[in-house]
Amino acid sequence: xxxxxxxxxxxxxxxxxxxxxxxxxxxxxxxxxxxxxxxxxxxxxxxxxxxxxxxxxxxxxxxxxxxxxxxxxxxxxxxxxxxxxxxxxxxxxxxxxxxxxxxxxxxxxxxxxx
Amino acid sequence: xxxxxxxxxxxxxxxxxxxxxxxxxxxxxxxxxxxxxxxxxxxxxxxxxxxxxxxxxxxxxxxxxxxxxxxxxxxxxxxxxxxxxxxxxxxxxxxxxxxxxxxxxxxxxxxxxx
Numbered sequence: 126x127x128x129x130x131x132x133x134x135x136x137x138x139x140x141x142x143x144x145x146x147x148x149x150x151x152x153x154x155x156x157x158x159x160x161x162x163x164x165x166x167x168x169x170x171x172x173x174x175x176x177x178x179x180x181x182x183x184x185x186x187x188x189x190x191x192x193x194x195x196x197x198x199x200x201x202x203x204x205x206x207x208x209x210x211x212x213x214x215x216x217x218x219x220x221x222x223x224x225x226x227x228x229x230x231x232x233x234x235x236x237x238x239x
Numbered sequence: 240x241x242x243x244x245x246x247x248x249x250x251x252x253x254x255x256x257x258x259x260x261x262x263x264x265x266x267x268x269x270x271x272x273x274x275x276x277x278x279x280x281x282x283x284x285x286x287x288x289x290x291x292x293x294x295x296x297x298x299x300x301x302x303x304x305x306x307x308x309x310x311x312x313x314x315x316x317x318x319x320x321x322x323x324x325x326x327x328x329x330x331x332x333x334x335x336x337x338x339x340x341x342x343x344x345x346x347x348x349x350x351x352x353x
Binding site: 227 | 243270272274279280281282283284287289297329331333335336340341342344345346347
């Protein structure tokens, strides 16, 4: 079975500061991992995903995440926050050998302070 | 661009009324999903479908049914709404694959049951 834990339902950072959103997963098989972003009154869009290969994954809008198997983590980072990054972020996991549905975390709302 | 269109953005219904939420995708995706999004709970899978006329229960199917008569269309039906079904409903689609498929989401349908 797969599950995801996102630490911190709310994170606030100053504009220009480092963004770090935490995600830990549980999976009985090597997982595929995803980060999605949701802007107000919109659906979710993919930021980045890890399937196989390089463990540092780069996504859109300057975000990146690193798959660390030993820590069962897939934390999302961005070196310098921008006001437009304010949104809700969801980490998700899927079983590469099973069904195609994703299991989502409970989300982290990012606030960027000017 | 992939487009997933949900028929209604905002609905207000009274307890006991029937609700029909429609979702259409234009990328010939095999998989379609209905999720429910609630604050602090993230996204929870209601039903999904791998093919026409095929459906599988997700984590919270009680009180819901679905219909997939055509590949591009996946409908969520609430036969008799209750106040605890007040929520944001998100439709998504993806290609069938080994769990690495990106989900493409619609903008959501916010249902309020009075």
